[in-house]
Amino acid sequence: MLPELSRDEILRYSRHLLIPEVGLEGQRKLKNSSALIIGTGGLGSPVALYLAAAGIGRIGLVDYDTVDSSNLQRQVIHGTSTVGKLKVESARVKLLDLNPNIQVDVYNEPYTSENALRIAKDYDIILDGTDNFPTRYLTNDVAVFLGKPNVYASIYRFDGQVSVFYAKEGPCYRCLFPEPPPPGLVPSCAEGGVLGVLPGTIGTIQATEALKVLLGIGEPMIGRLLLYNALDMSFDFVKLKKNPNCRVCGPNADIKELIDYEEFCGVPSHDHEEGSAGASWDITATELAERVKTNHLKLVDVREPHELEISRLPDATNIPLGQLAARLSELDSAEEMVLFCKSGARSTRALELLTSAGFKKVKNLKGGINAWAREVDKSLPIY
Amino acid sequence: MPALRVPTPLRAYTNGQSEVTVNGSNISDALGDLTTQYPALKPHLFNEGGELRPFVNLFVGENNIKDLQGVNTPIKDGEKIMLIPSIAGGGNVA
Numbered sequence: 001m002l003p004e005l006s007r008d009e010i011l012r013y014s015r016h017l018l019i020p021e022v023g024l025e026g027q028r029k030l031k032n033s034s035a036l037i038i039g040t041g042g043l044g045s046p047v048a049l050y051l052a053a054a055g056i057g058r059i060g061l062v063d064y065d066t067v068d069s070s071n072l073q074r075q076v077i078h079g080t081s082t083v084g085k086l087k088v089e090s091a092r093v094k095l096l097d098l099n100p101n102i103q104v105d106v107y108n109e110p111y112t113s114e115n116a117l118r119i120a121k122d123y124d125i126i127l128d129g130t131d132n133f134p135t136r137y138l139t140n141d142v143a144v145f146l147g148k149p150n151v152y153a154s155i156y157r158f159d160g161q162v163s164v165f166y167a168k169e170g171p172c173y174r175c176l177f178p179e180p181p182p183p184g185l186v187p188s189c190a191e192g193g194v195l196g197v198l199p200g201t202i203g204t205i206q207a208t209e210a211l212k213v214l215l216g217i218g219e220p221m222i223g224r225l226l227l228y229n230a231l232d233m234s235f236d237f238v239k240l241k242k243n244p245n246c247r248v249c250g251p252n253a254d255i256k257e258l259i260d261y262e263e264f265c266g267v268p269s270h271d272h273e274e275g276s277a278g279a280s281w282d283i284t285a286t287e288l289a290e291r292v293k294t295n296h297l298k299l300v301d302v303r304e305p306h307e308l309e310i311s312r313l314p315d316a317t318n319i320p321l322g323q324l325a326a327r328l329s330e331l332d333s334a335e336e337m338v339l340f341c342k343s344g345a346r347s348t349r350a351l352e353l354l355t356s357a358g359f360k361k362v363k364n365l366k367g368g369i370n371a372w373a374r375e376v377d378k379s380l381p382i383y
Numbered sequence: 384m385p386a387l388r389v390p391t392p393l394r395a396y397t398n399g400q401s402e403v404t405v406n407g408s409n410i411s412d413a414l415g416d417l418t419t420q421y422p423a424l425k426p427h428l429f430n431e432g433g434e435l436r437p438f439v440n441l442f443v444g445e446n447n448i449k450d451l452q453g454v455n456t457p458i459k460d461g462e463k464i465m466l467i468p469s470i471a472g473g474g475n476v477a
Contacts, residue, residue, distance in 0.1 A: 043473045154470045154473065158391055177469050192472075231401075238442045238445050240447070323423075
């Protein structure tokens with residue numbers, strides 16, 4: 001039995017009720033449905049706002065982070081007044097203001113192999129708005145094991161991808177991406193940046209797909225992947241097929257339960273801390289400031305040239321990470337060297353590249369130039 | 384000649400080019416030509432053994448080469464080859 005709509009709800013959803021594909025019955029279906037949104041960030045913001053506005057009866061939000069002012073360029077569910085607050089709480093307040101008729105359940109915890117099945121099992125649909133590979137594989141596998149549709153979206157700079165992975169009817173995420181790229185090959189949005197409106201465009205498409213699946217209307221993007229580029233304003237679609245060798249949804253699947261996704265991907269999923277190359281390779285900003293007083297150290301900035309306009313260290317040589325392999329001859333392995341970037345992730349990879357090329361006297365500036373700006377030179381901006 | 388669409392994360396290795404015209408009558412030749420033009424791309428597409436990395440998805444038109452003839456999939460003039468990357472971003476990182 002579908003729940004009835006109150007007089008207030010009929011007025012609130014009247015523009016839906018006027019569409020024959022939704023109508024009163026469709027709106028009651030939405031009221032009866034539930035959606036779990038993994039991540040309350042760039043994608044999670046528009047997804048949650050539009051699903052709440054549309055009258056999904058119960059929305060679950062998983063996130064363990066707090067709102068930072070650098071989020072607000074794109075995470076429109078949060079606001080200046082909620083900087084420092086828990087994201088899930090910030091989002092819940094906004095959603096219930098938008099639509100007090102719905103229920104919002106929040107999970108202020110990392111989404112992990114330990115809690116994911118318990119959290120997701122009572123939802124009709126899962127929306128993947130995470131920012132890292134381990135959680136994406138976890139989200140996929142949970143959806144496959146529970147037999148639920150996983151509305152996938154991912155973004156980077158100007159590019160977006162959307163699909164509906166639903167192993168009962170089509171491919172899953174692993175059918176397309178059986179394994180993640182090696183750590184460091186694909187930069188995150190924190191390193192590479194993202195156009196603020198991009199998650200808006202992509203997240204609203206994701207919300208659209210969720211509504212279609214829940215209403216049972218139209219052609220959900222099962223077996224289709226959208227590739228969007230904001231600069232070209234291009235929408236390309238490709239066909240996805242179920243991979244017969246898929247390890248979670250194929251006929252001979254050998255992964256039957258959740259695994260250690262951080263180990264599988266070789267990267268932490270819940271570590272947004274400063275990039276570290278390991279204690280023996282790291283030098284802190286404070287230590288570096290002391291060292292340069294007495295020693296000559298070559299400073300190598302592996303950021304992109306446009307980032308130097310934001311902040312720079314005097315006398316640093318700029319070799320962007322992407323060019324480092326081709327420009328090794330510019331560096332002298334006999335010289336003591338400190339590598340740095342924005343927050344330490346790229347310089348960690350640069351360090352790996354240099355050490356594998358035989359460099360021994362290299363260190364990584366832990367936390368990057370942002371750490372320098374916090375600890376040593378407070379006149380530098382943090383970004 | 385076929386055109387190969389380069390996704391944003393890999394444009395750092397193609398001098399920012401979003402589309403590269405490649406020579407070749409099949410995917411293998413086209414990728415050979417691509418990595419000759421842009422050698423820095425090679426480790427991102429191929430493993431040490433010279434095989435296409437498992438997370439690299441190539442589509443000719445709408446179809447994954449894995450569903451066609453793999454790297455032997457023929458390509459025609461003017462056909463669009465798309466390189467589809469694994470991206471993980473959700474814009475959630477502080």
